[in-house]
Amino acid sequence: MTRTQITLVQIDNYGPWTVTPEPRREVDLQTLQSRLYADLCQQIGREGGYVFFARFDNMIAVTNGLDWADHELIQESIANRYPVSVSMGIGTGTTPQEALAEATGVLQTAGSAQDGTRTEILGGDVLDEDERAAKGVQVAHFDVIDVTGTYTDRVDAFETFIAIEQGYAALMRYMYGQHDSLSFFVGGDNVIAVCPDLPASAYEDAIVHVSGEVGVDLQVGVGRGASAHDAGMAAKHALEECRHNGTRVERALPADD
Incomplete structure (x- = not known):
């Protein structure tokens, strides 16, 4: 039986940020999103994971190769180099849907995606190394x-x-x-x-x-x-x-x- 680890990556307060102090140019937003996606692909891919862009402000990663410290380092790197930060919810399950539901619940419990005070959440559980290798x-x-x-x-x-x-x-x-x-x-x-x-x-x-x-x-x-x-x-x-x-x-x- 497989065991999937999913990380939901969500840009913090992205909707309000795109129109504050006034609406930002779409070309600039598309550039930011594509660069952030490419950056996450490189960083997560370096540890054996995959990232998929979904809606760009929400990205879904298969992170069976990543532990808690890997997530912390990636989150810190994004905060240091982008005008936005990201929150990450981690979930595991026997099916990918189950793992994603768990990861989504971590962020929804922490607060709304458009809550300006909910920033850089990192929560959930990662697979231990033995379980990851065995399943x-x-x-x-x-x-x-x-x-x-x-x-x-x-x-x-x-x-x-x-x-x-x-x-x-x-x-x-x-x-x-x-x-x-x-x-x-x-x-x-x-x-x-x-x-x-x-x-x-x-x-x-x-x-x-x-x-x-x-x-x-x-x-x-x-x-x-x-x-x-x-x-x-x-x-x-x-x-x-x-x-x-x-x-x-x-x-x-x-x-x-």
């Missing part, structure tokens, strides 16, 4: 089959974008509703899903559902590891097996799985 996290890496031939080289760029987004939305809803998994668009035609223990048939059913609902055909590689990085790299290699073999689902999981 690990499962990551599935989806992409669209022959996206170049089907979309990129045949229709305009916005129509391609719509098709990819529809596929992502259908997959995201299905994996969350059926399997308590968290799925994130990561650019191009790629979606990364953080999942509990699931059999190959669960991924096959997801692919059939997306194809039937929006006509987008997917393939997926699945991996598991002590950190999101380890699981994600295993999933990438499994996805390459899909491309090489012409299969829809490939798993790079421990031999006893």
Whole structure:
């Protein structure tokens, strides 16, 4: 059984800050958000974690490779270099949804996201090293089959974008509703899903559902590891097996799985 650690990263008092003392230029806000996201990707990724931008003012990280001190250091680094600070809620669970709910509860209990006095909260529980190594996290890496031939080289760029987004939305809803998994668009035609223990048939059913609902055909590689990085790299290699073999689902999981 996997055990996922999720960290919800929330910019403190961001809504009011964007219009104080007067509304800030959108281009400046987009630049700040993208730089903060890239910075968190680098810092959390250095410790084996993944970060997904969600709504940008809220970012969701898979932090199985990070302990309490790692979180403190990242939070301090952001406060020292940005005009905004961040709060972090940490949760764990047998499913990613359970872990995210716990992480979200930490911040909601501490106060509103738009409360100017609620700043730099850090709360929740991290996995101990033995549990993290023994149980690990499962990551599935989806992409669209022959996206170049089907979309990129045949229709305009916005129509391609719509098709990819529809596929992502259908997959995201299905994996969350059926399997308590968290799925994130990561650019191009790629979606990364953080999942509990699931059999190959669960991924096959997801692919059939997306194809039937929006006509987008997917393939997926699945991996598991002590950190999101380890699981994600295993999933990438499994996805390459899909491309090489012409299969829809490939798993790079421990031999006893």
